[in-house]
Amino acid sequence: MPQEKSRVGEIILGDNLAVLPEIPTESVDLIYVDPPFNTGRRQERVRLRTVADEAAGDRTGFQGRRYRSIPVGRQGFADRFDDFIAFLRPRIKEAQRILVPDGSFFLHLDCREVHYAKVLLDEIFGRRSFQNEIIWAYDYGGRSRKRWPAKHDNILWYTKDPRRYTFNYDAIDRIPYMAPKLVGPEKAARGKTPTDVWWHTIVPTAGREKTGFATQKPLGLLRRIVRVHSRPGELLCDFFAGSGTFGEAAAREGRRFLMIDDDPEAAAIMRRRLAFAEPVYREV
Ligand SMILES: C[S@@+](CC[C@H](N)C(=O)[O-])C[C@H]1O[C@@H](n2cnc3c(N)ncnc32)[C@H](O)[C@@H]1O
Numbered sequence: 001m002p003q004e005k006s007r008v009g010e011i012i013l014g015d016n017l018a019v020l021p022e023i024p025t026e027s028v029d030l031i032y033v034d035p036p037f038n039t040g041r042r043q044e045r046v047r048l049r050t051v052a053d054e055a056a057g058d059r060t061g062f063q064g065r066r067y068r069s070i071p072v073g074r075q076g077f078a079d080r081f082d083d084f085i086a087f088l089r090p091r092i093k094e095a096q097r098i099l100v101p102d103g104s105f106f107l108h109l110d111c112r113e114v115h116y117a118k119v120l121l122d123e124i125f126g127r128r129s130f131q132n133e134i135i136w137a138y139d140y141g142g143r144s145r146k147r148w149p150a151k152h153d154n155i156l157w158y159t160k161d162p163r164r165y166t167f168n169y170d171a172i173d174r175i176p177y178m179a180p181k182l183v184g185p186e187k188a189a190r191g192k193t194p195t196d197v198w199w200h201t202i203v204p205t206a207g208r209e210k211t212g213f214a215t216q217k218p219l220g221l222l223r224r225i226v227r228v229h230s231r232p233g234e235l236l237c238d239f240f241a242g243s244g245t246f247g248e249a250a251a252r253e254g255r256r257f258l259m260i261d262d263d264p265e266a267a268a269i270m271r272r273r274l275a276f277a278e279p280v281y282r283e284v
Contacts, residue, residue: 014284020094029234049129222249244270
């Protein structure tokens with residue numbers, strides 16, 4: 001990864017499975033990913049293998065070394081759970097490798113996939129490294145009359161080391177008590193610590209935050225993760241970056257970012273959105 005220390009961020013257009021092997025072991029402090037959920041759509045991907053090649057490499061990687069990507073086949077996967085987990089497995093293994101020893105990994109899914117993914121993450125990180133399942137609860141959109149309307153996403157938090165990790169308790173934003181009169185004015189004014197259920201609106205349709213990217217996540221949610229689970233100056237990565245919400249959260253909180261996505265539209269949105277941080281851009 002050719003990111004200089006002085007640079008705030010980097011955006012890479014490319015398949016994350018081709019880019020992740022370039023990233024040095026134990027070099028990233030916090031990873032958040034929000035992969036495409038099990039949508040029922042069929043996805044096509046060219047599988048690439050990255051090899052070091054000083055003579056004929058077509059791009060420059062970590063410490064100026066030259067690399068070449070070799071297509072090793074076309075991979076089609078119907079977006080069903082077994083294929084979805086097979087798609088995630090090598091990427092999450094890479095995530096575990098590149099995390100620093102006290103780093104954290106966040107996986108954002110919904111209730112259709114999260115249980116299968118938890119089994120996968122237990123296998124890769126170890127069950128003792130599971131810290132929380134955060135429920136992001138929102139209240140927007142239609143309501144079924146046939147079953148309970150599903151209005152939450154699930155975010156799994158794992159640490160590389162089950163005992164040693166960053167958790168900045170004092171950086172947690174406090175929330176109002178539901179019944180402030182029951183706790184007295186002082187406590188009511190201070191507010192309380194949020195639980196693992198985070199109430200937060202979706203990205204407002206007419207708000208400043210909206211980029212037009214269909215699956216954009218709210219900045220407020222990701223700023224909380226950045227503030228509590230990393231320190232200023234650290235390197236944060238999202239390798240399913242979409243519109244770059246995690247990159248914006250990182251930059252606004254004084255952290256460095258590495259954003260990877262294989263969709264040119266997503267990369268274009270990120271370049272506009274993160275221009276204020278003057279990131280390096282490259283295509284793999
Ligand atoms: C749900 S979106 C992420 C949205 C993002 N959290 C945001 O707030 O905008 C998932 C992203 O993963 C990207 N993606 C899917 N497969 C990928 C792959 N193999 N490599 C890199 N990006 C991939 C898609 O292009 C899409 O932008």
